[in-house]
Amino acid sequence: xxxxxxxxxxxxxxxxxxxxxxxxxxxxxxxxxxxxxxxxxxxxxxxxxxxxxxxxxxxxxxxxxxxxxxxxxxxxxxxxxxxxxxxxxxxxxxxxxxxxxxxxxxxxxxxxxxxxxxxxxxxxxxxxxxxxxxxxxxxxxxxxxxxxxxxxxxxxxxxxxxxxxxxxxxxxxxxxxxxxxxxxxxxxxxxxxxxxxxxxxxxxxxxxxxxxxxxxxxxxxxxxxxxxxxxxxxxxxxxxxxxxxxxxxxxxxxxxxxxxxxxxxxxxxxxxxxxxxxxxxxxxxxxxxxx
Numbered sequence: 433x434x435x436x437x438x439x440x441x442x443x444x445x446x447x448x449x450x451x452x453x454x455x456x457x458x459x460x461x462x463x464x465x466x467x468x469x470x471x472x473x474x475x476x477x478x479x480x481x482x483x484x485x486x487x488x489x490x491x492x493x494x495x496x497x498x499x500x501x502x503x504x505x506x507x508x509x510x511x512x513x514x515x516x517x518x519x520x521x522x523x524x525x526x527x528x529x530x531x532x533x534x535x536x537x538x539x540x541x542x543x544x545x546x547x548x549x550x551x552x553x554x555x556x557x558x559x560x561x562x563x564x565x566x567x568x569x570x571x572x573x574x575x576x577x578x579x580x581x582x583x584x585x586x587x588x589x590x591x592x593x594x595x596x597x598x599x600x601x602x603x604x605x606x607x608x609x610x611x612x613x614x615x616x617x618x619x620x621x622x623x624x625x626x627x628x629x630x631x632x633x634x635x636x637x638x639x640x641x642x643x644x645x646x647x648x649x650x651x652x653x654x655x656x657x658x659x660x661x662x663x664x665x666x667x668x669x670x671x672x673x674x675x676x677x678x679x680x681x682x683x684x685x686x687x688x689x690x691x692x693x694x695x696x697x698x699x700x701x702x703x704x705x706x707x708x709x710x711x712x713x714x715x716x717x718x719x720x721x722x723x
Contacts, residue, residue, distance in 0.1 A: 433549065434463040436493040436520070438511050439470040439502030442527040447477035449538035450502055453525065454480065456545040465493055467514075470502070490514045497521075498548055498700070504528020505620075509676045512560065513573045517695035521555055523548060524699075532619060532714050535705050547702050554701045556632055558616045559656055560693035563675055567686045575693050576675045578617035582664050582688070583609035583642070583672045585681060590645060591671060596661040597654065605649060609642040612660055612690050616697075619711065627651040629717075632707055637690070656692040663687050 435457055442450065457464055458481065465485035466474075474480070487493040493514060501508040501524045508524040515522060524534025525541060536544045547553055563574040584591040593605045613622040618630040618638050627640035628651060637660060640651040654660070663686070664671045670681045673688065682688070711717040 434465065434496045435548075436487065436496040436499040436514070437464060437466045437470065437502065438499060438507070438514065439467065439474075439527075440507050440510075441473055442503065444477070446527040446538060447474075449525075449527070449541060450474060451478045453500065453502070453541050453545070454478075454484070456542050458483075460545070460549060462549070465496065487514075490516050490518070494518050494520070498523060500525060501534060502527060503534065504531060505533045506677055508533045509577050512575065512577045512676075512697055515697065516573065519695070519698055521553075521698045521700045523553075523702075530714055532710060533616070533699065535710065536702070544702060548700070552703060556699040556701050556707075558632055558697040558699055559614050559635060560695070560697060561612065561614055561637070561690050562693040564689040564691075565682075565686055568680070568682060570673075570675060570680055571678065574675065576617070577614065577697055578620050578676050579611050579613035579622060579674075580688075580690055581609055581611045581621065581642075581672075581674045582662060582682075583674070584666060584668055585670050585672045586668050589667050591664050591666045591668070594663045594665075595639065597658050599659070599661065603649070605641045605644060606646060607641040607644040607649070610662065611638075611640040611642060612662070613638040613640065619715070622651070625651075628653060629711065635692075637692075659689060659691040661687055661689050 465487045468486045468488045499520050499522045501511050525536045526534040561576045593610045595602045611622045615630040615632045615634050622640040625640045625642050627638050630636050635656045637654045637656050665684045673680045673682050
């Protein structure tokens with residue numbers, strides 16, 4: 433069995449917990465490969481045996497049985513660039529703040545590793561958005577697990593965004609920006625802008641305007657079988673397009689097409705973990721003394 437480890441910088445207080453993750457895997461005879469940048473960072477806290485390998489690209493870790501993300505939700509989102517269409521299950525160990533996707537607390541690493549090895553888990557299959565444009569390319573992985581946003585680069589005036597669904601005109605948004613989110617992203621930026629909470633298995637696309645200037649505009653939920661096309665215009669000569677944590681600049685002539693990706697992201701869910709448990713415990717959803 434082979435585990436890939438991905439992570440980013442963490443506070444020194446988490447070093448002993450990260451070390452315990454490696455110890456738990458090594459004691460069970462698991463082969464380990466670590467992202468090169470992450471390995472350089474963690475070696476300032478503890479040494480790794482020579483048997484621990486290193487990967488720098490998605491090709492070098494595609495034979496892994498699992499990938500463990502060490503960090504917050506942003507770190508876990510970044511693992512999609514390495515997982516791609518390989519269907520490698522991802523488990524998040526939370527060394528960040530909220531940990532909405534990275535659900536394993538550092539105090540339960542041993543139990544989590546045991547559950548993975550024993551097959552005591554289920555998989556949440558999360559949809560992604562594919563981003564296309566005839567005018568511009570968006571790297572070697574033009575997919576979003578959370579959301580795609582269009583913003584005014586200047587941040588000092590509104591942006592006008594023309595939206596089409598299956599090439600039919602839908603609406604024009606006068607706003608600070610626009611979010612197109614997956615069900616996974618419905619509890620992220622979209623939610624803070626008034627978008628709905630959507631269950632991960634709902635196969636939807638959520639369109640949420642950011643501070644719209646017309647009060648009649650509201651978030652919209654579409655089936656993920658639809659294609660959404662966007663074109664921005666305004667006083668700026670460039671606009672900012674973000675794909676999860678990656679940013680690009682586009683000009684007013686650029687038409688962005690968004691549709692469901694042809695593959696899914698497999699998120700590990702351990703016993704006692706569920707979407708509704710998470711939104712109750714992490715977000716205080718439905719919090720009421722009577723409950």
